[in-house]
Amino acid sequence: MDTRDAELKKELNATLHARRELGEEYESALVDSFLEKVDQRIDGAVERRVRRQFAEQQMVAARDGRSPGATDSWGERFGFGIVSLVLAVPLSAIGVGAADLPGLLVSWAGIVGVNVVQAARTQPGLFGGLRRRSSGDGDWKA
Numbered sequence: 001m002d003t004r005d006a007e008l009k010k011e012l013n014a015t016l017h018a019r020r021e022l023g024e025e026y027e028s029a030l031v032d033s034f035l036e037k038v039d040q041r042i043d044g045a046v047e048r049r050v051r052r053q054f055a056e057q058q059m060v061a062a063r064d065g066r067s068p069g070a071t072d073s074w075g076e077r078f079g080f081g082i083v084s085l086v087l088a089v090p091l092s093a094i095g096v097g098a099a100d101l102p103g104l105l106v107s108w109a110g111i112v113g114v115n116v117v118q119a120a121r122t123q124p125g126l127f128g129g130l131r132r133r134s135s136g137d138g139d140w141k142a
Contacts, residue, residue, distance in 0.1 A: 092107055092108065
């Protein structure tokens with residue numbers, strides 16, 4: 001038995017005992033008082049459940065808040081591409097100056113890598129990554 005149920009049972013027993021001592025003329029006041037306590041108990045339980053569900057929804061929204069397409073606009077993707085190209089010029093120069101052709105290849109591999117990661121983040125199905133089976137058994141397939 002839950003402790004709250006035990007407390008409610010004690011309240012009921014106290015109300016019944018008070019009714020026996022005070023008589024029938026106080027019966028409606030005693031019943032109203034007991035029902036008020038039951039209502040408060042129910043309101044508290046409902047409020048806790050609503051708060052818990054609201055917190056869970058906020059956590060899910062926070063996790064999925066950065067879902068692809070939800071906040072990523074075409075302008076953001078376009079801007080990222082422009083910034084990549086603008087930064088490619090000095091990075092290429094630094095790579096060539098430091099290690100000639102291998103330096104150029106390494107700098108461009110980094111630029112391409114950053115853009116691939118950005119594309120995979122904004123469009124997860126773009127590269128045919130891992131998908132979770134819909135059966136819910138937790139297995140992964142390619």
